[in-house]
Amino acid sequence: MRKLRDFDSELKALADKAKAIKERRVRQLGELVAATGADTLDADLLAGALLDAIASKDATTREGWRKAGAAFFRSKARKPAPRSEREPEGALPLEGGAASA
Structure with a gap:
């Protein structure tokens, strides 16, 4: 006799995996x-x-953006904005900041 599949647990596992990926x-x-x-x-x-x-x-603008993005990922020393221009570590912006995900 064949073993019965537990569809509920399989669906839950898939839902958990999808949530983790998201x-x-x-x-x-x-x-x-x-x-x-x-x-x-x-x-x-x-x-x-x-x-x-x-x-x-x-298409020209999009290709320029694509090339700039690819160059960013290829560069060994990525150069974000200087720390002095960014929010202090762990601080949230007071206005217009994005809500945490």
């Missing part, structure tokens, strides 16, 4: 924002810039 992606996006120095920007400005990038249909 959390990792959100964390990595936050790390990317910090690594590029974009965490110094007002949340409204950063959101606007990202929305503009999404809406951009200019």
Whole structure:
């Protein structure tokens, strides 16, 4: 006789895995924002810039952004904004800051 499958536990395991993947992606996006120095920007400005990038249909501009991003990831010494221009370690911006994920 074949062993019965426990679909409920399999679905729960898949849901847990999907949740972990989503959390990792959100964390990595936050790390990317910090690594590029974009965490110094007002949340409204950063959101606007990202929305503009999404809406951009200019292939030349998008290719320039892609090349700059690829160069950033290839560089050994990534250069984010100087620490003096960023929030103190562990501090949250007072206004316009992004809510924690």
